[in-house]
Amino acid sequence: MRTAQNVIVENDDATAILLRRVPTRGEVMAEIVTQLATFRTDDRHVIRGETVIAKDLAIDSLAVMDMVMELEDRFDVSIPMNVVAEIQTVDELANTILKLAARR
């Protein structure tokens, strides 16, 4: 029987597996969408590649940085703050993560 504890352990394993290889674009996009759902304050737009994160989803700059920290830990990369400041769209965020993960 799966207890709550087991589920958590399985989730941890899944994370660990993802860390060992370069993630696919689909995996990165899926995770970004999950994270954005937590931080967005405007639900009117469907999240797409060209979605402008701060403007379309009404996420302030500090919350964007908090969300980025979650993504950093998920994919084991660090995105410097000055790079975060230049990222506008979901596609740009995904590209940055993929580029950094490939160099890891």
Place this chain on the structure above:
Amino acid sequence: MGLFDRHAGLLDAYRDVRTTGADPFQIRMERVLSPTEAIINGKKCLLVGTNNYFGLTFDPSCMDAAIEAIRAEGTGTTGSRIANGSYSEHVALEREIAEFYGKKHCMVFTTGYQANLGVISTLVGPEDFLLIDADSHASIYDACKQTQAEVVRFKHNDPASLDARLRRLKDRDEGDKPGNRLVVLEGIYSMLGDSAPLEEFIAVCKKHGAYVLIDEAHSLGALGEHGRGLCEAAGVLDDCHFIVGTFSKTLGAIGGYCVSNDPDFDILRVTTRAYMFTASLPPSIVASVRQSLRVVKERGPQLRKQLWDNVHTLYDGLVEQGFKLGPEYGPVVGVHLPDRMTAIGFWRAMLDAGIYVNVAVPPATPNGVSLLRCSLCAVHTREQLDHMIEVMTGIGRQMGVLAPKLKVVGSGR
């Protein structure tokens, strides 16, 4: 687009705040009477939001020192130390602060904000890495904007998060990236009053060969056997390469400093713009700070005890009434409220009842929380704080922040 259009969102929020009938960002102290009382809106108010941890703003010996200095050397220096030179007192103050920490070097700045801004942005440059806590003070964030180093942010008070980010500073093909790593921490965080788990952070920094800078703005006087701050309380003074602090809180004046043992530290005097291109501290401030530092050395243990007794009185009292507070005891007590408008309304009701605290709302707060920020003073009396708890409990019930328990306020205490 007009110059102010980009602030439209903020303007709306600010308008909301002002509709409550009082503007917390333009409060006027008509007359300050003592470290704990002022006239606001024509009424005597209790001050519990002024960072005046030891109550030294009205210490007679500090006031006398300032007055004498004005008579002897005038009201101001009218220029920077680079252009106009240092007064002997600037140099004496730097020596005394260095001695206070047992460090070799000290640089004094005109404000604490400039100390962080100048030192942090200058210590690291191109190819270096600056790692900051997510809840860092605005002066640290502004240093990040000025520096040419790459800036990485780690989760608040989370040594494992810092560890992961230091570990990641490597390239698949080239291994560890060159460049220095500077980690910036704070002794006590200014919004929720929580302290960094410094020993664990130091261990992580040592493992990765990172330099440590700690800002003791809110912990000077309050923590450590001699009041040096968290670095002393945690027993890691020697492992903190740079300690920054301010004269504007415990020491009751204005100004900032940085101490270090690095033999080349003084080069910062001709490289740090926030030091070079602003007027130096006036003689009166330097004199009162030198005296307040003496007071901290002589009467520190007693003042520290009074401060912490007051921290416990307020913290325990508010918890007992059901308020949700910051995670630990500290000279800053942050009271969580459900949202911005409740916080502003609560703040306004307290002011009407004659109690001044700070209100802190997003974006100035971590994780979008809305807070009443209280800061304690060694010379608050038990009666003042009991009264405050009573008033806050009443307002809390009225506003539905606390459960409407039918309990006699103050019973069983």
